[in-house]
Amino acid sequence: MSLLEQIKISKDIKQLSREELKALAGEIRERIIDVVSKNGGHLASSLGVVELTLAIHYVFDLPKDTLIWDVGHQSYAHKLITGRNDIFDSLRQYKGISGFSKIKESAYDGFTVGHSSTSISAGLGVCYAKYLNKDTSDVISVIGDGSLTAGLAYEGFTQTGDLKRNLIVILNDNDMSISPNVGTLSSFLSRTFSAKYLQNLRNQFGIFLKSLPKIGDNIYNIAKRSEESFKAFITPGMLFEAFNFDYFGPIDGHNLEHLIDILKNIKNPKDPVLLHVTTVKGKGYEPAEKNPVYFHGVGSFAVDTGKSNHISNGIPTYTQVFGSQMIKLAKTNEKIVAVTAAMPEGTGLIEFSKLYPDRFFDVGIAEQHAVTFSAGLSSKGLKPVVAIYSTFLQRAFDQILHDVCIDAHPVVFAIDRGGIVGEDGPTHNGLFDYSYLRCMPNMTIMAPKDENELARMLVTAVNYNGPVAIRYPRGIGTGVKIEENPKPLEIGKAQVINEGDDVLIIAIGKSVCEALKANKLLKKQGIHATIINARFVKPLDTNLIIEYALKIKKIITVEDHVLDGGFGSAVLEMLTDKGVTGFSIKRIGIKNRFVEHGPQDILRRDYGIDSAAIVNAGLELHGNKIK
Incomplete structure (x- = not known):
């Protein structure tokens, strides 16, 4: 049995030696590469944090301690060692596990994420809630260097430093270039500065300096600036120190020994802590290391070459x-x-x-x-x-x-x-x-x-x-020819693309194609539809829609969007405001809910916005039921 197969819950890895942890890292990478090569997913980012993930789980007591991944697409290794290895083949598949962290999926997922730069703010919220609940467990927020381009991250930094909560932020930096000598020295200093007895000594000495009559605060500030100047000379931590974070790093995010040592040292901090680790996106898989942009979010591919399995039909997206x-x-x-x-x-x-x-x-x-x-x-x-x-x-x-x-x-x-x-x-x-x-x-x-x-x-x-x-939607187009010199549209002007007396179908965007498919099926049932390609959600082609609504009293609106406040709402509001009465209308769209992951065609079917749903609506308007 492999090491990975022996890991059923996070605590199981604590029984492994550090050498076994290194072997486990290799097995995890193989498992991630195998599944993503079939299912697609976020490969490079997940491969880059394998050692960091293992070190966090090895040192902290999850899920009592709370781990929050920023964005969450780097959480594959985390999923594998938290009871999801047996179902990992269902990653991103219909009814399978999510490609992101998700509270409803596992108690080990500290926060549901998918958009970037949220982990510090969320982590601070969890941290303060624990404080009010007299819970002394740790909160660890992992954020990437790319996510630090968003202002939300700094808003989180600002309040965390102000409240001085004991949040641990790990900056996963996979882009910054640091020379080996500086990196090695910085790693040594970070581990030295982070030692428990030194932290306590520094805090006690600071209290002593401040207690000196009249001159204490001045001496303390001089000592603090001297320390910051020394650390800033060899590390990029000055920014984070300005937010009242104790900064450690940067260290090699693939060195398990160093990661474990420093995480043990900064565990249960008294003040906010930021650990800066440097990693390589795609680590352990050469094609992903060479082209991390492509392998950030990738479809299925051949493992031996890294080449996509997608066969183009020549239709552009x-x-x-x-x-x-x-x-x-x-x-x-x-x-x-x-x-x-x-x-x-x-x-x-x-x-x-x-x-x-x-x-x-x-x-x-x-x-x-x-x-x-x-x-x-x-x-x-x-x-x-x-x-x-x-x-x-x-x-x-x-x-x-x-x-x-x-x-x-x-x-x-x-x-x-x-x-x-x-x-x-x-x-x-x-x-x-x-x-x-x-x-x-x-x-x-x-x-x-x-x-x-x-x-x-x-x-x-x-x-x-x-x-x-x-x-416009994700994916390939319909295959129509694109004009050499496309002509502009008249603002707010819709297009009638089929005439029929029995039902009026007003569709927008991708749903127009579904309406055309439905029209063929409705004809077989003896129902003839007028189909309007609305083109505009705002402004609507009020005159055209009213003209046909007055003639054809049975109306269907279709959109690839939630119904609340969407395109169908716009049509209904307009007809009501204009005093049009005597019509029956069915709005096809997504009900007030979030749509889970899965293939687009299956989701459109299950959430009732495909051609079959339009046919059913047309039959119901005429007193029939779809067979």
Whole structure:
């Protein structure tokens, strides 16, 4: 039996020797690589924290002590040693375990996460709750260097330092380059400074200095500055010391001996502590070490080569169409600039960044800044296109409303991953954007039925003098030909794409294709549908919709979005406000719930937003039931 198979709960690893822990790290990496190569997932980040994960579980008493992973996509090793090895093959699969930390999945998962930069704030909340409950157990928040680009992390640092709670923050730095000599010396000093007796001695000596009449505080501050100057000379800890954190590091995050020693030393701290560890993304798997960006979030691949198993059918993704159209538009419009929040690859802007480096801005994981920065660009005549996933744009609600919409700055929001995303689950499905954008004055919202319409909408947006959001799905398009010179759309103008007298289907975005599929099935039942491709969530084509609603009293709205405040709500509100009566309506969309992870087609079926759901709604409106 392998070492990993012997680990049923976290405490089991405490029975292993340190040499056995190193062997276990190798087995964990093999297991992660094997499963992710089949299921896809976040490989590089998880491989980079194997030793750190083992050291935390070896030293601390989980789940009594609380461990919070920032983002959570690096938690695969954590899952393997907390009772989930037997079901790890179901990672990110339908009805299987999540690819992120999830409270409902395990008591060992200290917080449900999926968006970055939350672990310090959440950790402080847990830490203070324990204090009020007279619980002296530890709280450990692990955060990556990339997540420190978000202001939320510093808000957490600020209050933690102010409250002086005993939170342990581990900075997993997988990008900073430190020479071996400095790293070795720093590792030694960190372990030395962190020794329990030295911490106690320093605290006692500080109390003594402060007690000296008249001169105590001055001498203490001189001593403190001297210590900080020495440590800052050889370590980058000055920033964290400014937040009232005791800083240790950086140390090698793959050296189990050092990790265990220093974690033992900083366990049960009296004040906030930050341990800085340096790791290698993709550690132990050469293709991932060489290309950590690709293997950050990857589909299935061949383990021996690292090459993707995906076979292209030649149809571009919506993301690729957006990226190529941005390049075409930028050639003839020098005012166009592109802004993204740490997702140049994911949003399709890599080629744009190479061709127009002075007109491309990756602001890091800082969506709020991205939006307000773009408002500033726009205020001086530029045309910023902000490409951010739907789920992440939620974080910038106030900035869109206040900094863009109040003055109607012509900022274009290219909202990728709108609708059901799939295997990443509830933290990543983009099901709320219509609702949170539709309520904003001056905002125009579009969603394309296919990739050519996306190209036309992008042309429309960059030529429109006001805030515009274009929302499109993850995955490949429909395979339609993209016009060489896409023409702009008339703002608020819908498209009738099929005529029928029995039912009116008003669909938006990807749901238009589902409506067309449903139309074929309804015809077999003797039901003929008029299908309207709404194109715009806001403004709606009021005249067209009312014209058909007055003729066809049975109406179905379809959207890949929550029903609450979504597209169907907009249609219903408009008809009611305009005094249209006598109609029956069924709104197809996601009910007020979070959608779990799984393949997109299965999720659309199970949550009732596919063509079968439209057919069922059409039959019910005519007094029939689907067979």
